[in-house]
Amino acid sequence: MTHQPVTYIMDGMTDWLTETEQRHWRRFLSMQNRLMGQLAAHLQAEAGLSMPDYDVLVPLSEAPAGRLRSTELLAVTCWEKSRLAHHLTRMEKRGLIVRETRADDSRYSDVLLTQQGRAAITSAAPKHAAHVRSWFVEALTPEELATLGELSDKITERLGEATPTCPID
Amino acid sequence: MTHQPVTYIMDGMTDWLTETEQRHWRRFLSMQNRLMGQLAAHLQAEAGLSMPDYDVLVPLSEAPAGRLRSTELLAVTCWEKSRLAHHLTRMEKRGLIVRETRADDSRYSDVLLTQQGRAAITSAAPKHAAHVRSWFVEALTPEELATLGELSDKITERLGEATPTCPID
Numbered sequence: 001m002t003h004q005p006v007t008y009i010m011d012g013m014t015d016w017l018t019e020t021e022q023r024h025w026r027r028f029l030s031m032q033n034r035l036m037g038q039l040a041a042h043l044q045a046e047a048g049l050s051m052p053d054y055d056v057l058v059p060l061s062e063a064p065a066g067r068l069r070s071t072e073l074l075a076v077t078c079w080e081k082s083r084l085a086h087h088l089t090r091m092e093k094r095g096l097i098v099r100e101t102r103a104d105d106s107r108y109s110d111v112l113l114t115q116q117g118r119a120a121i122t123s124a125a126p127k128h129a130a131h132v133r134s135w136f137v138e139a140l141t142p143e144e145l146a147t148l149g150e151l152s153d154k155i156t157e158r159l160g161e162a163t164p165t166c167p168i169d
Numbered sequence: 170m171t172h173q174p175v176t177y178i179m180d181g182m183t184d185w186l187t188e189t190e191q192r193h194w195r196r197f198l199s200m201q202n203r204l205m206g207q208l209a210a211h212l213q214a215e216a217g218l219s220m221p222d223y224d225v226l227v228p229l230s231e232a233p234a235g236r237l238r239s240t241e242l243l244a245v246t247c248w249e250k251s252r253l254a255h256h257l258t259r260m261e262k263r264g265l266i267v268r269e270t271r272a273d274d275s276r277y278s279d280v281l282l283t284q285q286g287r288a289a290i291t292s293a294a295p296k297h298a299a300h301v302r303s304w305f306v307e308a309l310t311p312e313e314l315a316t317l318g319e320l321s322d323k324i325t326e327r328l329g330e331a332t333p334t335c336p337i338d
Contacts, residue, residue: 021302028317
């Protein structure tokens, strides 16, 4: 059995990417797939949370009184409106958050972290951070980590030009 | 409304990552979320395929006669066995692939690309490649792209130590 890499660009079919460009893209893609997959698998196994749960719980846990407007969550997650709404419905059923219609404008709602939600994120975060340290931070020297940060920003800026509605951090 | 970045490590709660390490991690994470999200959204809108569909269709389209053992697909996708099985069931219902029990060993099956599956990946690939070029390759200089490839490999090697069963490309 050959361990062929997953190819995102089919050989010989297009000339959109050169062979060198394809190789670097695949190296990045493979790393990204495995890193995010492994973090997600461990978060699920160790804390019963998905990465999207985490994306919602962390900003809530940092907000005053564990409360954010749904429009603020939209901005920080950078998700489609319908995706956020569906995900919040599932999280509400699991008791991690509750939604409250705003008193000043009934068209909008606030999202509140429950006690159970705070317990979940408080338990999950240190383990998750330890994995990020072990698999990402410690794989590189401090200089390499800074370089990766800079290269990441260049790509994010490029993406920002393609989708100006989504805020660049 | 503030555009607070999605934080994966809670401030003041752990000392697992320094402030600088957190910052670089978030830069990488934000880029990765947006790049992969944007590629997935365009693949879906333009070709009706998900990224996991793509991960399965491309190696099949490159295999002789569009046929791979399911164990080979397991190796190239680096997925859990149950995840692959469920995904193949869905793809078979959509007419993109068919499964055949192997004549030499009925415990295993082959996965075959259908004509419809080949048409889907042939139509999707050039558009997908153009997005990779525009949002990833052209965001960086050739030297920066090579550096990103090298840093990616270092992280993948580190992940390989954590999960030795999954092949490193």
